[in-house]
Amino acid sequence: MxxxxxxxxxxxxxxxxxxxxxxxxxxxxxxxxxxxxRSGSLSSLFTGLLVPICCYVIAAxxxxxxxxxxGELNLGQAGFMSIGAFTGISVSGCLASSxxxxxxRLIVSxxxxxxxxxxxxLIIGVPVLKLQGDYLAIxxxxxxxxxxxxxxxxxxxxxxxxxxxSFVENRTKLAKxxxxxxxxxxxxxxxxxxxxxxxxxxxxxxxxxVVYNIxxxxxxxxxxxxxxxxxxAESVGINIARTKMLAFVISAAMAGAAGALYGxxxxxxxxxxxxxxxxxxxxxxxxLGGLGNMTGTIIATVVLVLLPELLRPIADYRMLTYxxxxxxxxxxxxxxxxxxxxGGLKLxxxxxxxxx
Amino acid sequence: MKKTKSIxxxxxxxxxxxxxxxxxxxxSSDSSSGTGSNTSETxxxxxxxxxxxxxxxxxxxxxxxxxxxxIGGSGPLTGGAAVYGNAVKDAAQIAVDEINDKGGVxxxxxxxxxxxxxxxxxxxxxxxxxxxxxxxxxxxxxxxGAAVSANYQEDKIFxxxxxxxxxxxxxxxxxxxxxxxxxxxxxxxxxxxxGVASADYLAEHTDLGTKIAIIYKxxxxxxxxxxxxxKDEAAEKSLEVVYEGTFDASNQSDFSVQLGKxxxxxxxxxxxxxxxxxxxxxxxxxxxMGYAPTVFGIDGMDGILTLEGFDTSLxxxxxxxxxxxxxxxxxxxxxxVESYKAKTGDIPNQFAADAYDCVYALAQAIEAAGITSDMxxxxxxxxxxxxxxxxTFNGLTGTDVTWNENGEVSKSPKAVIIQNxxxxxxxx
Numbered sequence: 194m195x196x197x198x199x200x201x202x203x204x205x206x207x208x209x210x211x212x213x214x215x216x217x218x219x220x221x222x223x224x225x226x227x228x229x230x231r232s233g234s235l236s237s238l239f240t241g242l243l244v245p246i247c248c249y250v251i252a253a254x255x256x257x258x259x260x261x262x263x264g265e266l267n268l269g270q271a272g273f274m275s276i277g278a279f280t281g282i283s284v285s286g287c288l289a290s291s292x293x294x295x296x297x298r299l300i301v302s303x304x305x306x307x308x309x310x311x312x313x314x315l316i317i318g319v320p321v322l323k324l325q326g327d328y329l330a331i332x333x334x335x336x337x338x339x340x341x342x343x344x345x346x347x348x349x350x351x352x353x354x355x356x357x358x359s360f361v362e363n364r365t366k367l368a369k370x371x372x373x374x375x376x377x378x379x380x381x382x383x384x385x386x387x388x389x390x391x392x393x394x395x396x397x398x399x400x401x402x403v404v405y406n407i408x409x410x411x412x413x414x415x416x417x418x419x420x421x422x423x424x425x426a427e428s429v430g431i432n433i434a435r436t437k438m439l440a441f442v443i444s445a446a447m448a449g450a451a452g453a454l455y456g457x458x459x460x461x462x463x464x465x466x467x468x469x470x471x472x473x474x475x476x477x478x479x480x481l482g483g484l485g486n487m488t489g490t491i492i493a494t495v496v497l498v499l500l501p502e503l504l505r506p507i508a509d510y511r512m513l514t515y516x517x518x519x520x521x522x523x524x525x526x527x528x529x530x531x532x533x534x535x536g537g538l539k540l541x542x543x544x545x546x547x548x549x
Numbered sequence: 550m551k552k553t554k555s556i557x558x559x560x561x562x563x564x565x566x567x568x569x570x571x572x573x574x575x576x577s578s579d580s581s582s583g584t585g586s587n588t589s590e591t592x593x594x595x596x597x598x599x600x601x602x603x604x605x606x607x608x609x610x611x612x613x614x615x616x617x618x619x620i621g622g623s624g625p626l627t628g629g630a631a632v633y634g635n636a637v638k639d640a641a642q643i644a645v646d647e648i649n650d651k652g653g654v655x656x657x658x659x660x661x662x663x664x665x666x667x668x669x670x671x672x673x674x675x676x677x678x679x680x681x682x683x684x685x686x687x688x689x690x691x692x693x694g695a696a697v698s699a700n701y702q703e704d705k706i707f708x709x710x711x712x713x714x715x716x717x718x719x720x721x722x723x724x725x726x727x728x729x730x731x732x733x734x735x736x737x738x739x740x741x742x743x744g745v746a747s748a749d750y751l752a753e754h755t756d757l758g759t760k761i762a763i764i765y766k767x768x769x770x771x772x773x774x775x776x777x778x779x780k781d782e783a784a785e786k787s788l789e790v791v792y793e794g795t796f797d798a799s800n801q802s803d804f805s806v807q808l809g810k811x812x813x814x815x816x817x818x819x820x821x822x823x824x825x826x827x828x829x830x831x832x833x834x835x836x837x838m839g840y841a842p843t844v845f846g847i848d849g850m851d852g853i854l855t856l857e858g859f860d861t862s863l864x865x866x867x868x869x870x871x872x873x874x875x876x877x878x879x880x881x882x883x884x885x886v887e888s889y890k891a892k893t894g895d896i897p898n899q900f901a902a903d904a905y906d907c908v909y910a911l912a913q914a915i916e917a918a919g920i921t922s923d924m925x926x927x928x929x930x931x932x933x934x935x936x937x938x939x940x941t942f943n944g945l946t947g948t949d950v951t952w953n954e955n956g957e958v959s960k961s962p963k964a965v966i967i968q969n970x971x972x973x974x975x976x977x
Contacts, residue, residue: 236675236679237674237675237676237678237679238672238675238676238678238679239675240675241671241672241674241675242672242675245668342768342797345767345768345797346767346768350724361767361795362767363773363777367724369725370725371724371725372722372724373723373724376724377767377768377770377773378767378768378769378770378773379692379715379717379770379773379774380692382695382717382723382724383717383720383721383722383723383724383728386699459667459668459671459696460667460695460696460697460698460699460717460721461667461692461695461696461717462667463667463692463770465768466666466667466668502672502676505661505662505676509626511627511662512627
């Protein structure tokens with residue numbers, strides 16, 4: 194038993210059980226759903242939901258690192274998703290003729306999207322994270338809106354002579370066979386749908402690996418120390434701005450990757466998709482799943498994305514029921530009796546684990 | 550620890566605010582559909598019952614079941630654009646009921662909510678496909694339509710959209726207007742067509758005004774789509790555009806700057822390729838400034854007379870190019886307006902009219918091609934494409950309507966002027 198633990202610990206670091214549980218959930222869900230999809234027994238509705246669920250899960254895991262572990266409120270996760278999505282679509286559009294393998298093209302697009310999201314994360318994070326207080330929330334809130342407005346006014350075309358760019362008004366004149374990558378409020382059209390569930394599932398596993406490795410490493414402890422008591426953390430020599438920066442930028446990178454995967458899953462994407470509501474939606478996933486609890490975040494995301502679809506049969510009362518379920522979940526999970534019940538379960542499980 | 554607590558409290562506030570907004574949207578859409586939603590509900594239940602029977606009977610294939618063709622469709626039934634989705638849903642249901650009452654081809658309509666979101670439109674498509682949709686009304690709005698057209702092509706299901714006017718709905722490569730999906734058709738004009746038609750009309754009727762000012766919404770694809778083609782066509786017809794102003798969703802209540810500049814530029818004709826809510830603001834504010842150019846709008850202007858709290862006398866003399874006006878005197882329009890009013894309590898807009906036409910066009914094509922519900926979707930699709938590209942259709946939104954093989958509609962827009970608070974056709 195002891196030895197087995199060590200192998201896991203060597204592979205994944207500390208906090209083994211917690212994280213193996215989330216990996217097992219993700220991988221098991223992937224195997225079951227993928228085999229169902231291949232055999233054709235998965236309904237069209239769920240097949241269409243697989244990739245967007247992966248995207249939301251990745252963005253929510255990133256946000257949980259930022260909000261739950263680092264304790265900084267980020268209200269602009271959709272802004273980073275937007276950057277990632279439109280970068281990813283543009284890269285994929287440019288490479289369409291030169292890189293014909295769709296999976297390879299998807300991976301390259303996602304990597305570039307992550308890079309661009311990281312650059313924007315750095316630009317915002319460097320000045321803001323040096324401040325104390327809720328400034329990151331304010332700035333990211335504005336950032337999401339700014340990105341939406343910018344993309345809404347951006348025209349980017351691509352033909353054999355190179356790129357053409359114009360702002361506010363479409364002045365691009367493309368040669369025959371050229372392609373508009375971004376066309377203002379219409380966003381991206383005619384995207385090659387190259388996102389796959391497999392890539393999405395692999396990305397979730399990677400995201401979990403990264404987050405858990407940070408959480409249970411020296412940097413992770415520094416991040417949590419900075420969250421819990423800034424003064425104490427500073428007094429032991431932790432660079433607060435740098436540790437918070439790490440969490441923020443990784444969160445942005447994950448949102449960028451999620452955005453690219455999302456954008457490349459649809460024929461069309463409008464900039465207005467990534468508005469304030471989307472940021473809040475991802476926050477809701479994180480909060481309902483539990484701050485700092487990655488498994489909970491994954492489950493909450495899946496449930497909350499599926500719920501409106503599962504409620505389709507009741508038509509007119511769908512969104513009403515959805516809201517009521519959401520409110521009830523929050524009230525019930527905060528109820529002391531329920532909490533005590535779950536707390537008792539957890540305690541029993543912990544002692545049972547220790548005895549075994 | 551203290552920090553986490555304050556964050557939790559913040560979330561509680563934000564989330565409850567969001568929920569309240571969500572609820573408000575819900576209730577407003579409910580009240581807009583009014584008593585109609587109740588009747589549609591009971592109908593939906595009945596349909597559900599029939600469906601279950603139908604699937605049970607499928608093997609024995611009773612006669613009535615064999616003739617019932619399943620029409621799917623999605624549109625925003627909740628959220629900001631819910632007015633359009635509900636209009637289409639109600640009008641399509643009216644048409645389906647009328648056709649079913651007549652005997653012959655029988656339809657079963659299922660209309661899903663897509664909240665004007667491409668992502669939701671794709672899941673709505675999945676849900677319709679699981680239900681067994683055989684033909685479709687595609688989507689009500691453009692962006693969701695552009696997202697699902699490729700699915701319709703892949704699964705070979707025939708679709709005709711009542712109001713998804715963007716080129717991206719019917720072309721896989723909208724930049725070059727090439728690679729049409731081939732089985733996705735439009736009942737409405739494409740955005741560029743409206744721009745071109747408006748410019749042509751103004752070039753022929755110079756008495757309306759020669760110095761043109763344009764105010765459009767630059768974060769809206771409908772408005773920018775029309776604007777861009779109007780501008781190109783205006784340049785070709787050497788119309789004089791003296792001012793171009795823009796606004797977006799965040800500042801659509803004050804137009805004094807744009808109107809002031811248009812007035813200063815000496816514009817005597819104001820072209821407004823926008824929806825009627827901001828247009829009503831523009832009319833009100835122009836009146837307050839004492840600026841009285843000829844106002845020329847397109848189909849989005851339709852509905853301005855029924856806008857609550859708007860002084861309709863300000864809309865006197867406004868021209869609009871629209872395929873449908875609810876005050877037209879022909880029998881078809883009259884009976885449609887009557888049954889729509891009875892169902893929903895509202896006057897139908899052009900979305901409703903387009904949806905009504907879509908269902909009738911489908912019925913006409915299905916009857917002519919002799920399609921039965923036991924045919925596969927692909928066979929139905931092939932037969933319908935053949936019918937639609939060769940047939941001529943007369944409906945609410947136009948006579949002698951035809952379609953080309955790309956799915957674009959060809960019908961002549963009607964110029965309408967508002968006189969004494971009514972839409973009156975302009976005599977040519």
